[in-house]
Amino acid sequence: MTRFSFCLFVLLISSTALSQERWQTDAYIQQSFIKIALEREYKETQFPKLIRWNKPIRLFFESDSGDARLQKELLSVHAQHLASITGLSIDFTPNPKQANIFVIFTDYKNMENKVRQYIGDPEKIRTALNEAICLGNFTRNGRYEITKGSIIIPVDYARSKNRFLDCIIEEITQLLGLPNDSNEVFPSVFNDVSVDTYISPLDYLLLKALYSRHLTPGMDVEQTQAAFPNVLKQLHANGDIENAVQRVQKYSLKKYLGD
Structure with missing residues (x-):
């Protein structure tokens, strides 16, 4: 009886371990968060700091290429998905003076003009402009709070690369x-070789972590690592890690489109 119970206990432990994906482990979540939140793609950052929004987001939408109604619909669904995950308030405004994120849909030939209008001198982001299919740019204040952002999507070019929705x-x-x-982060929309178009369960956890009350803008890598056990504890307590596969689908664009 004792031997049988021991074997059954071992079997249950093994089954539980096998049911947990690599991306659900605490170490992998923390490692992925540091890499995605505290490193930068197009410029070296010697002393990277945590950045995030601390105020409501107001989106200004503009389109001079493609189906503007569909573009705004897709953008709206995804924005509300992000709001539900992070707790941020994200809404549209028709007034550009009230906006802090500008989302521009245009043609590839107009990219540099739109960069000048909404971001600044194209030469300052020349590498990104030459290499990226679409552009995202942000500014922050001295407290490492994001205060403004711009997104420019060349509809024709993005569609030719099958990356419009991405x-x-x-x-x-x-x-x-x-x-x-x-x-190195998988599964994730932040992985350039991944086939993921929609936010993955790991991305859901990274967003949850970013807006955790245990983290604050301006934290460096060491401070973030020191605080992250409390972030993970909160994610476990809320069931976010264990139920990420299901929870990431709530209000998602993937579910909305029926994919």
Whole structure:
């Protein structure tokens, strides 16, 4: 009887371990968060700091290319998905003076003009302009709070690369404070070689962590690592890690489109 009970106990432990994906482990979540939140894709940052929004987001939408109604519909669904995950208030405004994120849909030939209008000198982001399919740019204040962002999507070019939907999802998600891409983080929309178009369960956890009350803008890598056990504890207590596969779908664009 004792031997049988021991074998059954071992079997249950093994079954539980096998049911947990790699991305659900505490170490992998923390490692992924540091890489995506505290590193930068197009410039070296010697002393990276945590950044995020601390005020409501107001989106200004503009389109001079493609189906503007569909573009705004897709953007709206995804924005509300992000709001539900992070707790941020995200809404549209028709007044550009009230906006703090500008989302521009245009043609590839107009990219540099739109960069000049909404971001600044194209030469300052020349590498990104030459390499990226779509662009996202943000500014922050001295407290490392994001205060403004711009997203420019060349509709014709993005569609020719089969990345139109990816651009909408990835760029605004990154503008919330997860600015880096890494092929070491999987599954994730922040992985350039991944086939993920929609926010993955791991991305859901990274967003939850970013807006955890245990983290604050301006934290460096060491401070973030020191605080992260409390972030993980909160995620476990809320059931977010264990139920991420189901929870990431609530209000998602993937569910909305029936994919």
